[in-house]
Amino acid sequence: xxxxxxxxxxxxxxxxxxxxxxxxxxxxxxxxxxxxxxxxxxxxxxxxxxxxxxxxxxxxxxxxxxxxxxxxxxxxxxxxxxxxxxxxxxxxxxxxxxxxxxxxxxxxxxxxxxxxxxxxxxxxxxxxxxxxxxxxxxxxxxxxxxxxxxxxx
Amino acid sequence: xxxxxxxxxxxxxxxxxxxxxxxxxxxxxxxxxxxxxxxxxxxxxxxxxxxxxxxxxxxxxxxxxxxxxxxxxxxxxxxxxxxxxxxxxxxxxxxxxxxxxxxxxxxxxxxxxxxxxxxxxxxxxxxxxxxxxxxxxxxxxxxxxxxxxxxxxxxxxxxxxxxxxxxxxx
Numbered sequence: 309x310x311x312x313x314x315x316x317x318x319x320x321x322x323x324x325x326x327x328x329x330x331x332x333x334x335x336x337x338x339x340x341x342x343x344x345x346x347x348x349x350x351x352x353x354x355x356x357x358x359x360x361x362x363x364x365x366x367x368x369x370x371x372x373x374x375x376x377x378x379x380x381x382x383x384x385x386x387x388x389x390x391x392x393x394x395x396x397x398x399x400x401x402x403x404x405x406x407x408x409x410x411x412x413x414x415x416x417x418x419x420x421x422x423x424x425x426x427x428x429x430x431x432x433x434x435x436x437x438x439x440x441x442x443x444x445x446x447x448x449x450x451x452x453x454x455x456x457x458x459x460x461x
Numbered sequence: 462x463x464x465x466x467x468x469x470x471x472x473x474x475x476x477x478x479x480x481x482x483x484x485x486x487x488x489x490x491x492x493x494x495x496x497x498x499x500x501x502x503x504x505x506x507x508x509x510x511x512x513x514x515x516x517x518x519x520x521x522x523x524x525x526x527x528x529x530x531x532x533x534x535x536x537x538x539x540x541x542x543x544x545x546x547x548x549x550x551x552x553x554x555x556x557x558x559x560x561x562x563x564x565x566x567x568x569x570x571x572x573x574x575x576x577x578x579x580x581x582x583x584x585x586x587x588x589x590x591x592x593x594x595x596x597x598x599x600x601x602x603x604x605x606x607x608x609x610x611x612x613x614x615x616x617x618x619x620x621x622x623x624x625x626x627x628x629x630x631x
Contacts, residue, residue, distance in 0.1 A: 353499055
């Protein structure tokens with residue numbers, strides 16, 4: 309049974325699907341933030357977790373980290389490392405969302421859009437969504453097997 | 462483990478480099494190494510197309526090259542001394558000055574107007590005229606040139622905008 313699960317998750321089709329889903333989501337999520345770093349900086353400021361001196365730097369680098377890592381994952385370059393980075397980001401986002409839900413904050417999380425028209429968010433739902441997004445990352449981290457090349461004779 | 466650290470550092474380095482370069486060339490770029498200063502809260506009335514800002518926010522906009530700053534006073538007053546980086550768009554010769562300034566006004570940057578001090582209404586009238594031309598979300602620095610100078614912030618003279626990197630403190 310265990311071998312069957314392992315075989316299923318480490319199959320090429322499942323691995324490619326996970327890479328495309330996770331990488332694709334992060335590429336999509338980064339686009340608006342790359343286009344509007346000022347608005348993303350405003351959102352980061354609302355979280356009250358990052359010192360003001362680092363907000364602009366984070367508003368610029370974080371979306372590009374998502375984009376670059378997403379592209380690498382989609383194209384199968386450094387897949388396990390890319391999956392670890394994106395899963396770590398998801399983990400941090402979930403913690404931040406839960407902390408702010410406990411604090412009673414209520415604003416758009418900035419996860420996919422920086423637009424003020426996105427309105428107020430539900431941080432618990434956003435955290436649950438991030439938990440689901442963690443699944444393809446974990447599948448890649450634990451079941452990815454690099455393809456072995458045959459030794460030359 | 463070693464391989465993971467190497468690959469992670471490479472990805473992070475690539476992201477930082479690409480991000481910094483893109484930020485520099487992008488018209489929507491932010492001042493990377495300057496302290497974040499929150500924008501003033503928008504007023505509740507949607508018909509209000511402007512809002513007032515303070516000197517600290519004004520300085521962050523100028524140092525970050527994120528705004529087109531307009532001096533609403535007469536051109537002679539502008540030449541005697543104006544906020545460093547500001548352009549002259551005098552109310553008294555609005556139409557001709559507006560034609561000259563149109564490329565800068567359409568650059569996508571935030572528009573800020575100012576005049577002498579809190580008692581001067583010219584900055585508000587200029588914002589109103591710009592709104593009639595179709596511009597919205599205009600900022601007005603009510604403290605004016607008097608407050609700016611009193612705080613020791615950069616001043617330029619003549620026709621030059623006199624944009625200087627860095628500049629005086631508040």
